[in-house]
Amino acid sequence: MENPTQFVSWFRSVAPYIHAFRGKTFVVAFPGELVMSGVLPVLAHDLSLLHALGIKIVVVHGSRPQVAEQLALRNAQCRFHNGIRITDPAALECAKEAAGEIRLDIEAAFSQGLPNTPMAHATIRIISGNFITASPLGVIDGVDLELTGKTRRIAHETIESILNANAIVLLSPLGFSQTGEAFNLTMEDVAVSAAVALHAEKLIFITETPLMTDAGGADIRELSSHQADAILSANFLPPDSAFYLKFAIKASNQGIPRIHLIPFAMDGSVLLELFTHDGVGTMVTYENLESLREATIEDVGGILKLIEPLEEAGVLVKRGRELIEREIEYFSVIEHDGIIFGCAALYPFPAEKMAEMACLIVKPEVQQQGDGERILKHMENRARAAGFTKLFILTTQTAHWFLNRGFVYASVDELPKDRQRMYNWQRKSLVLTKKL
Helix, strand or coil: CCCHHHHHHHHHHHHHHHHHHCCCEEEEEECHHHHHHCCHHHHHHHHHHHHHCCCEEEEEECCHHHHHHHHHHCCCCCCEECCEECECHHHHHHHHHHHHHHHHHHHHHCCCCCCCCCCCCCCCCEECCCCEEEEECCEECCEECECEEEEEEECHHHHHHHHHCCCEEEECCEEECCCCCEEECCHHHHHHHHHHHCCCCEEEEEECCCCCECCCCCECCEEEHHHHHHHHHHCCCCHHHHHHHHHHHHHHHCCCCEEEEEECCCCCHHHHHHHCCCCCCEEEECCCCCCEEECCHHHHHHHHHHHHHHHHCCCCCCCCHHHHHHCHHHEEEEEECCEEEEEEEEEEEHHHCEEEEEEEEECHHHHHHCHHHHHHHHHHHHHHHCCCCEEEEEECCCHHHHHCCCCEEECHHHCCHHHHHHCCCCCCCEEEEEEC
16 A cells, blocks of 8 residues: 555544444435446445445436337337426336346346455345335326326335345336336436435435536535525526436425435546545535525624623623624524524635634524534535635634534634734634635
């Protein structure tokens, strides 16, 4: 090994992710294009590693190009409406054949076990079955989608028992009605329905599309579901990327904490997305903008009520109403029914591409509900969006809370020059920083 120190440092750095993910359920969905590209065996290596780390894996596959290939062999037509296949009896037969072939390919990929490969010593069982109850989509915009269906129910109790028995579950994009009819489903619909039914920690789409970029060509790394809605409305994304993003928003709005859109063209993209700070894809998270938002001048009174008790206790430096009013543009607040119960401020230092987060407060009665974490994530997103690369805080009593969330100790000399000149040596606040 050329650099054992670097390896040890990296291995230690991923330990928090390993601890956080153990015992959680991930739904991993990929299109038929991934199978056709020949990277399925490598993906099986990576998912087997996640399985070995104690993560419960549900695999959902697509089959669109395989179905198209089967239809072409039969000289039958491919028909779509709004990106969804119109499934006539011939197309349904092709979907069944494609699903069966891909299922066998996936089972074979997870059965590898040659020495000196990532699958050595791995004994993985992958289970599939009639876990999806479906119904027809019917007529949309005057177009009969025939045997194309939508997911009505996922047999989550059965799937959970399989996952608890240390097996991987495989779902194909086919569902069955209570009368025994088969319906062709979209992989994305199945994946979202499974993630919601299983209360998955993550839904991961491994896509044939490249990393999403905004209208100016900049990479899109992280979005709230509301920001994703705005991007869809702006209508600049390629159709395939927009289709994935629509389902990511749906999953987010139904309670999935993290949805990842990862291009499969990059080797090891799943591992890089999950175990590196910046990742290689786009992550969609839920953020209720009705309760977490940037502050306005009407919020000054509510902010003062929050901070005054901490000022009197010496935890915060005193700020008068006039100062809060002048700096209100730097604040964000959490409110419920018009009552502010959390806030924070973000002060920019553009020359050093740094920002200071200050005045992070949550009312004591709601401090165990995770709102401090939500505010912190919101402020990190604000800082990233403004082009800052590092966040710093000064604190006298809450250092451990920030250390547990990725901050590290720093010295006053590492602060921006203007902030060093304002440092209060009598308070002797601790300095902590976090790379964004």
